[in-house]
Amino acid sequence: MTSRETSIEIPLEELRQQRSAKWTAYPPDVIPAWIAQMDFRTAEPIKTALQEIVSQEDFGYPRREGQQPAVVLAQAFSEWMDKRFGWSADPALAVPVSDLAQAKFAAILAFSDPGDGIALQTPCYPPMLEAIRETGRRFIDNPLVDAGEGVTLDIDGLARAIDPGTRMILLCNPHNPTGRVFEEQELEALVALARRHDLVIVSDEIHQDLVYPGRRHMPLAALSAEAAKRTVTITSPAKSFNIPGLRCGVMHFGSQELKDRFHRRIPRRLLGQPGIAGMDAAITAWREGEPWLSQVLARLTEARAQFEAAVGTALPAVRWHAPEATYFAWLDCRDARLPTSAGDFFLKEARVAFSPGESFSPGYRDFVRVNFATSTAILQEIIARMGQALLRFAR
Ligand SMILES: Cc1ncc(COP(=O)(O)O)c(C=O)c1O
The missing domain is CATH 3.40.640.10 (Type I PLP-dependent aspartate aminotransferase-like (Major domain))
Incomplete structure (x- = not known):
């Protein structure tokens, strides 16, 4: 890990202590990547205020x-x-x-x-x-x-x-x-x-x-x-x-x-x-807050690249358009022909919690929204769990 990452990323053990909805809505074996909140440390001037x-x-x-x-x-x-x-x-x-x-x-x-x-x-x-x-x-x-x-x-x-x-x-x-x-x-x-x-x-x-x-x-x-x-x-x-x-x-x-x-x-x-x-x-x-924001944007740009590298390789049958803004990956899983909605599939089979596509409009049950504003390590684990679940299902 680089020093920049360590300065901004909150480790998993610490995140699990938070009382936020993101980190308490699911059992501890689930990695939450749903609600719009980042797993990053707060800007120092805000904490001081x-x-x-x-x-x-x-x-x-x-x-x-x-x-x-x-x-x-x-x-x-x-x-x-x-x-x-x-x-x-x-x-x-x-x-x-x-x-x-x-x-x-x-x-x-x-x-x-x-x-x-x-x-x-x-x-x-x-x-x-x-x-x-x-x-x-x-x-x-x-x-x-x-x-x-x-x-x-x-x-x-x-x-x-x-x-x-x-x-x-x-x-x-x-x-x-x-x-x-x-x-x-x-x-x-x-x-x-x-x-x-x-x-x-x-x-x-x-x-x-x-x-x-x-x-x-x-x-x-x-x-x-x-x-x-x-x-x-x-x-x-x-x-x-x-x-x-x-x-x-x-x-x-x-x-x-x-x-x-x-x-x-x-x-x-x-x-x-x-x-x-x-x-x-x-x-x-x-x-x-601008210097902090620049740091976050640099991290999000890396996270987006990390996800981009996985789509179509570690995540076969998943399609996306790389987002131009936001820390969301809007994933089209129609080609995977999943047995349930994509949100339910990844929660049950991969133990990762995303925002289900159907919550954004009824026709989108084969889509999920992934929040990738997290550490490199957590994002790697999310991608690995998704990839393994897709592979098991495809067999
Ligand atoms: C488009 C949009 N509007 C608003 C919000 C948050 O709004 P609120 O200030 O009501 O929490 C979000 C949070 O994800 C959002 O994505």
Whole structure:
């Protein structure tokens, strides 16, 4: 192991002590590689910020830099977007949220009514589907298309699916589970369609920073004034900095009019406010976390290469498109002709827990999403167990 790896990777014995869902949901003989959380050490500045709250017993009503912490959070968000993507997001149009599930539900309640149509590209991160169903909205399926080179948006299909009762599009970019970073032309076509039908777009960009060399993330709201005025960007440092338990994110409205429309239905107080630990961690991540993030991206690039080397060799009959972003491998196991869903097969036969494909859309039971944000050794073990199970089954 190199010193860089030792500095960032948490060894298996230590991970097994954690109380997180990832490391406690399955029996100890199972290696968990499902929920979106990395097995890496936390950035030092974030740990220091949290330790400071504890050592000062600073648990009162918060104030930061002489103002409301939400104001500092919005500034840190705006600085990060500018630095990383050249997007000048107005901090005055940003609202803190506890998590992005809350942001999605709130946006749906604000910009649509029960029975209205909401379009979503599938397969997709399950809480996006839940947000449509649990608010009584109509789900308009817009499956991604795969012509062999990786998935793309099906703009023509979406144009056909949109009806007079359609009010919104939920977009996930970079895309979970496929790891696609959509091209500007695809996004422009989506915005043109939204304009034609006067739709609000909620763009979940939580995976924005986890993009591999050669690709670039384009915030939807930064595309054009037309895109901005109908886009609610929802994002947080939870994925990039591996702090989802600290619960802090941001909703950014691309225009004052959109923000006012939102608050006419969702008063600010109804959203509450994230706790100070979450806000301090997020502010610190965006202001001081970049060196740590570079280290993580280097490790993820290696892990992606490790997986790429295994697909088709150690893992016969498994196909994938290497992700352009995210730490997910979206594996197509149809050629393996497994006896059960791929998720069940690998759990039972390989004792590795992945996110089952059918949770992203019912037609994907032969797919699994593997979280490869772990140590070289654990990933090697995951690949070996998968390979052995496939081999046993093929005999
Ligand atoms: C697309 C997407 N959005 C949001 C989240 C997390 O959101 P929350 O802040 O609700 O935990 C994830 C986590 O995997 C995700 O993949």
